[in-house]
Amino acid sequence: KAGxxxxxxxxxxxxxxxxxxxxxxxxxxxxxxxxxxxxGQGLQFLFEYFSETQRNKGNFPGRFSGRQFSNSxxxxxxxxxxxxxxxxxxxxxxxxxxxxxxxxxxxxTRLLVL
Amino acid sequence: AQTxxxxxxxxxxxxxxxxxxxxxxxxxxxxxxxxxxxxPPSRQMILVIRQEAYKQQNATENRFSxxxxxxxxxxxxxxxxxxxxxxxxxxxxxxxxxxxGLTFGKGTHLIIQP
Numbered sequence: 179k180a181g182x183x184x185x186x187x188x189x190x191x192x193x194x195x196x197x198x199x200x201x202x203x204x205x206x207x208x209x210x211x212x213x214x215x216x217x218g219q220g221l222q223f224l225f226e227y228f229s230e231t232q233r234n235k236g237n238f239p240g241r242f243s244g245r246q247f248s249n250s251x252x253x254x255x256x257x258x259x260x261x262x263x264x265x266x267x268x269x270x271x272x273x274x275x276x277x278x279x280x281x282x283x284x285x286x287t288r289l290l291v292l
Numbered sequence: 293a294q295t296x297x298x299x300x301x302x303x304x305x306x307x308x309x310x311x312x313x314x315x316x317x318x319x320x321x322x323x324x325x326x327x328x329x330x331x332p333p334s335r336q337m338i339l340v341i342r343q344e345a346y347k348q349q350n351a352t353e354n355r356f357s358x359x360x361x362x363x364x365x366x367x368x369x370x371x372x373x374x375x376x377x378x379x380x381x382x383x384x385x386x387x388x389x390x391x392x393g394l395t396f397g398k399g400t401h402l403i404i405q406p
Contacts, residue, residue, distance in 0.1 A: 211393050221383065223393030234393060266335060270394075277325055277387045278344075281394060283337035 179205055182271050182284035190290045196257040199287045203250050203271030209233075210252040211281060212244060215266040224267075227252050228275035256289075264291045294319045296386050298397035305374050306405045312359075313369045313400045315384030324388035326360070328369045330380040331399070340382070343367065371402075379404045 183202045191197050203210050211234075212224040223236040227246035244254040250271075256263055266286045272279035295318045305311040317326070328340040343351045343360050350358050355375075359368045371378055384397040 213393070213396075220398050221394075221396040223395075226393055236393065268337060270337075277323075277389060279387075280327070280339060280342055282339065283329075285334070285336050288335075 182269060182282055184267075184269050184284040184287050186287060187285065188288050188290075190292060191259050192292050193259055193261060195259050196255060197259060197289060198253055198255045199267055199269075199289075201252045201254075201269030201271075201284060203252070203269075204282055207271035207273055207282075208250050209272045209275045209279065210246060210250065211270045211272075212252070212254050213268040213270065214238075215268060215286070216264075221268070224254065226275065233275050259291045261291050264289060294321075294324075294386050294388055294395045296384050296395050296397040298382075298384050298400050300400045301398070302401040302403065304403040304405060305371075307374055307376060309374055310370060310372045311374055311402065313371075313382050313384075313402065315367045315369070315397055317365050317367065317384070317386050317395075319365070319386065319388055321388045324386060326358075326367045327385040327387065327394070328356070328358070328367075329383045329385060330378075331383065332377075332380040337383075341369065374404050376404050376406060378402060 185200045209228040211226040215221045226234040230246045246252045268286045269284045270281035272281045324345045326343045341353045355372045381399045386395040
């Protein structure tokens with residue numbers, strides 16, 4: 179089975195722009211979670227989508243949003259980019275939603291905001 | 293909110309030796325799951341091992357094993373016969389009943405000396 183894929187792998191944007199990142203889960207997985215990784219804050223949970231519905235949300239401003247499509251692919255959007263949004267954005271998929279589920283991660287999208 | 297603490301920012305071990313990475317967590321829940329992930333320089337997050345809190349038996353996966361002490365809220369990872377490919381950041385993670393996705397520790401950078 180193919181693993182989790184994320185596109186694009188690298189992205190450079192300027193402050194004030196918006197960006198959309200894409201994540202394709204492992205075939206058959208219906209839950210997709212997003213995480214932000216920075217040197218200062220470490221790994222932080224952004225949100226989880228399951229069956230096209232946002233199930234959980236971390237402590238991030240409303241500029242961070244996401245959605246999930248009927249084929250379980252997910253996108254996250256960051257509007258009005260700030261320098262502090264520079265990070266590695268990781269997507270993880272699992273079969274279902276729930277604390278018992280093991281999450282499998284994609285290679286990440288590295289976003290640089292100038 | 294749950295917290296995960298990895299007290300060793302960096303560990304170094306000789307190839308073929310055994311190393312133990314420490315992790316403690318704080319939770320009031322009785323049902324939860326713990327994970328160790330490794331993140332090599334490629335930044336791909338890879339599952340190493342998983343432990344269900346309701347299981348008393350410690351999980352093992354080949355050269356990787358855990359010492360799970362539920363009462364002490366401790367979850368250490370032992371790597372036997374260390375190999376150069378084990379060099380990576382290792383993250384201890386908690387998954388519980390809260391709506392916060394995975395809660396990650398700050399990570400331990402493992403260096404393997406040839």
